[in-house]
Amino acid sequence: MLTPQKVDTNSLFVTGQLNAVGVEVIRKTITGDERDLLAETVRAALGRAAIVLVTGGLGPTEDDVTRDAVSQALGRPLVFSPRLLAELEEKFRRFGRPMAENNKRQAYLIEGADALDNPRGTACGQWIEDGDRVVALLPGPPRELKPMVVHDVIPRIARRLPPLVIRTRLYRVAGMGESDLDALIAPVYTKFTNPATTILAAAGDVQIHLRARCATAEEAEALLAQCGDPIAELLGDRIYSTNGDPLEAVIGERLRAAGQTLAVAESCTGGLVGGRLTGVAGSSKYFLGGALTYTDAMKVKLLGVDAELLERHTAVSEAAALAMAEGVRAVTGADWGLAVTGEAGPEPATPAPVGTVFLAVAGPGGSEAQRVQFPGDRDRVRQWGTQAALNFLRRKLGR
Amino acid sequence: MLTPQKVDTNSLFVTGQLNAVGVEVIRKTITGDERDLLAETVRAALGRAAIVLVTGGLGPTEDDVTRDAVSQALGRPLVFSPRLLAELEEKFRRFGRPMAENNKRQAYLIEGADALDNPRGTACGQWIEDGDRVVALLPGPPRELKPMVVHDVIPRIARRLPPLVIRTRLYRVAGMGESDLDALIAPVYTKFTNPATTILAAAGDVQIHLRARCATAEEAEALLAQCGDPIAELLGDRIYSTNGDPLEAVIGERLRAAGQTLAVAESCTGGLVGGRLTGVAGSSKYFLGGALTYTDAMKVKLLGVDAELLERHTAVSEAAALAMAEGVRAVTGADWGLAVTGEAGPEPATPAPVGTVFLAVAGPGGSEAQRVQFPGDRDRVRQWGTQAALNFLRRKLGR
Numbered sequence: 001m002l003t004p005q006k007v008d009t010n011s012l013f014v015t016g017q018l019n020a021v022g023v024e025v026i027r028k029t030i031t032g033d034e035r036d037l038l039a040e041t042v043r044a045a046l047g048r049a050a051i052v053l054v055t056g057g058l059g060p061t062e063d064d065v066t067r068d069a070v071s072q073a074l075g076r077p078l079v080f081s082p083r084l085l086a087e088l089e090e091k092f093r094r095f096g097r098p099m100a101e102n103n104k105r106q107a108y109l110i111e112g113a114d115a116l117d118n119p120r121g122t123a124c125g126q127w128i129e130d131g132d133r134v135v136a137l138l139p140g141p142p143r144e145l146k147p148m149v150v151h152d153v154i155p156r157i158a159r160r161l162p163p164l165v166i167r168t169r170l171y172r173v174a175g176m177g178e179s180d181l182d183a184l185i186a187p188v189y190t191k192f193t194n195p196a197t198t199i200l201a202a203a204g205d206v207q208i209h210l211r212a213r214c215a216t217a218e219e220a221e222a223l224l225a226q227c228g229d230p231i232a233e234l235l236g237d238r239i240y241s242t243n244g245d246p247l248e249a250v251i252g253e254r255l256r257a258a259g260q261t262l263a264v265a266e267s268c269t270g271g272l273v274g275g276r277l278t279g280v281a282g283s284s285k286y287f288l289g290g291a292l293t294y295t296d297a298m299k300v301k302l303l304g305v306d307a308e309l310l311e312r313h314t315a316v317s318e319a320a321a322l323a324m325a326e327g328v329r330a331v332t333g334a335d336w337g338l339a340v341t342g343e344a345g346p347e348p349a350t351p352a353p354v355g356t357v358f359l360a361v362a363g364p365g366g367s368e369a370q371r372v373q374f375p376g377d378r379d380r381v382r383q384w385g386t387q388a389a390l391n392f393l394r395r396k397l398g399r
Numbered sequence: 400m401l402t403p404q405k406v407d408t409n410s411l412f413v414t415g416q417l418n419a420v421g422v423e424v425i426r427k428t429i430t431g432d433e434r435d436l437l438a439e440t441v442r443a444a445l446g447r448a449a450i451v452l453v454t455g456g457l458g459p460t461e462d463d464v465t466r467d468a469v470s471q472a473l474g475r476p477l478v479f480s481p482r483l484l485a486e487l488e489e490k491f492r493r494f495g496r497p498m499a500e501n502n503k504r505q506a507y508l509i510e511g512a513d514a515l516d517n518p519r520g521t522a523c524g525q526w527i528e529d530g531d532r533v534v535a536l537l538p539g540p541p542r543e544l545k546p547m548v549v550h551d552v553i554p555r556i557a558r559r560l561p562p563l564v565i566r567t568r569l570y571r572v573a574g575m576g577e578s579d580l581d582a583l584i585a586p587v588y589t590k591f592t593n594p595a596t597t598i599l600a601a602a603g604d605v606q607i608h609l610r611a612r613c614a615t616a617e618e619a620e621a622l623l624a625q626c627g628d629p630i631a632e633l634l635g636d637r638i639y640s641t642n643g644d645p646l647e648a649v650i651g652e653r654l655r656a657a658g659q660t661l662a663v664a665e666s667c668t669g670g671l672v673g674g675r676l677t678g679v680a681g682s683s684k685y686f687l688g689g690a691l692t693y694t695d696a697m698k699v700k701l702l703g704v705d706a707e708l709l710e711r712h713t714a715v716s717e718a719a720a721l722a723m724a725e726g727v728r729a730v731t732g733a734d735w736g737l738a739v740t741g742e743a744g745p746e747p748a749t750p751a752p753v754g755t756v757f758l759a760v761a762g763p764g765g766s767e768a769q770r771v772q773f774p775g776d777r778d779r780v781r782q783w784g785t786q787a788a789l790n791f792l793r794r795k796l797g798r
Binding site for chain 1: 400401402403404405406407408411412414415418423424425426427428429430431433436443447458459460461490493494495496499500501502519521542597599663665667668669670671672673674675676677678680681682683686687688689690691692693694696697700701730731744745746748777778781
């Protein structure tokens with residue numbers, strides 16, 4: 001876990017399980033297989049937190065130091081358990097494998113520990129209560145860890161907690177940068193510590209998570225409303241989803257409900273808009289396809305855009321975007337045509353500055369275009385342009 | 400990073416970079432946006448390690464506490480920098496956005512810190528030397544963090560280390576799964592601890608990194624040849640790049656060198672192939688565009704595919720892929736046509752099982768198709784299908 005390759009997924013799983021019973025994770029530490037350093041980590045953690053979970057390092061080899069380290073941190077000796085040894089020997093008999101001498105290390109328990117059964121491996125877990133604190137030792141392999149967490153650790157933790165209910169709200173927002181959004185809604189959410197507010201931002205996409213923890217569901221919902229309703233009012237139509245759906249799924253829902261179809265014409269995004277739209281399962285119900293027109297000649301040939309128009313306005317223009325949207329709508333017979341054309345850089349091919357993107361939607365009620373300007377490099381302009389195009393379409397589709 | 404969802408990838412990247420200059424990571428700590436806890440963490444880390452890197456929490460909002468916490472940990476005040484403020488204002492002017500009042504928080508430096516330039520965002524990094532210890536503050540978004548680590552942090556760290564020469568080799572491989580590849584080359588690389596071998600795999604794309612660390616460059620190069628040459632021989636033409644270029648850049652190079660053009664026809668990938676190809680700066684020199692034909696009707700209309708052929712063979716067939724590739728080549732006038740059609744699921748629309756993908760290339764010397772079968776979900780089939788299509792084209796383009 002201290003290498004450049006190994007992704008830590010155990011802690012995510014454990015966090016999800018803990019959150020579900022109302023326990024917050026305040027600290028994660030990844031440390032090497034070094035006994036003293038690990039012992040110091042466990043001691044420090046017990047000074048801060050009521051529950052300390054240690055994963056990994058319960059195997060039979062020399063570098064499996066967790067038992068020793070926690071024994072040292074708690075000042076409790078390791079005690080040999082004949083019962084555990086008998087169970088280990090039985091497991092090896094059942095697996096039809098000879099038991100190596102060093103597996104006997106796995107038959108030692110920290111004094112006062114409950115052994116937690118591990119049906120999928122040889123390392124049992126350990127649960128140690130120390131006054132109002134708890135330390136649990138859990139195996140590292142996810143397939144051994146997960147059932148032990150679900151069946152043994154979480155129920156034991158839940159029994160020690162006052163009953164608490166967690167309720168959440170999520171707003172996904174497009175068309176607004178993170179700082180502007182924060183400046184707008186911080187006056188609301190900073191008044192609350194419960195619910196807790198987390199803001200996550202990606203290219204042109206901001207997620208606002210509210211999480212309330214209360215004795216009853218009613219109380220939690222009331223707090224969510226107190227904090228969330230004013231936020232929703234401030235953001236209005238910029239909120240595109242409250243159930244976690246991405247923009248392309250929201251668009252899909254609306255098209256499907258209306259029984260309408262969509263086609264796209266992409267220049268600078270080169271397929272990213274289509275790629276996003278077709279990432280939704282069942283998108284063939286409303287998405288027909290479209291044209292990638294990366295050159296002027298292709299805009300003329302595939303979409304019927306007027307060559308003179310391109311000469312007069314260049315391909316990065318409102319006129320070109322409108323002609324592309326109308327063109328793809330006409331060629332495919334879709335109800336809606338969505339077009340993107342812009343300067344992604346690094347070498348601009350038209351007089352428009354890098355980061356300029358024109359979006360256009362052609363629909364049953366006519367056509368409309370929008371100019372947007374993004375900072376940053378090629379990749380960023382294309383990602384933000386894709387998001388802006390989908391959001392422009394969403395607003396034209398209406399509720 | 401303390402939620403059940405967010406995977407920590409920054410620390411992996413940073414670890415890789417540190418390892419490459421011979422620095423080991425001994426501890427990673429993930430802590431919340433709480434000033435005192437973070438300050439305590441930094442203080443404790445400085446007691447253990449010569450280099451402490453802190454990522455994230457440099458934004459403009461109230462919950463961005465890293466500057467304050469490290470200031471507290473080091474006992475050094477935050478100092479307002481008129482130069483940083485001027486740079487911030489200039490950035491906002493260039494982006495054409497008004498600067499929010501709270502962005503001024505980003506103009507404060509810890510006393511004695513060097514500001515590290517962040518061309519991709521508003522949060523500058525900070526480099527603070529404190530006796531023989533170093534603390535660096537780095538922005539959280541990977542696209543801002545990575546260039547800062549590569550261009551500023553690692554060179555500054557390397558200057559503080561005893562000289563050691565590092566030489567690397569990289570093979571990028573397509574058309575082979577990670578386990579098969581590993582089974583093939585493990586007999587070679589496991590004989591060496593220097594160079595160190597790292598294998599990274601993504602959808603249909605495997606990277607083999609060799610890193611030799613020696614007193615002299617000659618020694619390092621000799622070790623790389625001893626380990627790398629037999630690997631290259633075993634993999635042969637499956638190696639598509641040794642300079643890190645992705646498949647789409649390799650394809651671009653070949654088309655550019657030959658003065659030829661390319662167009663794509665995508666069904667199940669819905670734009671992902673075009674999106675990859677146009678991610679390369681300058682791709683408009685050889686990529687004309689193409690058609691997204693997500694329905695049978697569009698394959699007929701936009702590509703001139705014979706409707707009877709689709710009825711007879713279905714859209715997920717070798718015949719359909721060939722007709723699409725030839726169709727897009729004819730319609731656009733490109734030298735090469737590349738087509739993808741398949742069943743991405745979850746509900747198959749044809750008799751072909753989910754995960755079946757047909758690729759076809761039409762070129763100056765004729766047409767050829769390939770059937771591939773991928774395991775996994777919709778997203779995986781589309782990603783692997785995209786990679787396989789690009790690799791099929793690469794092999795047809797030749798050297």
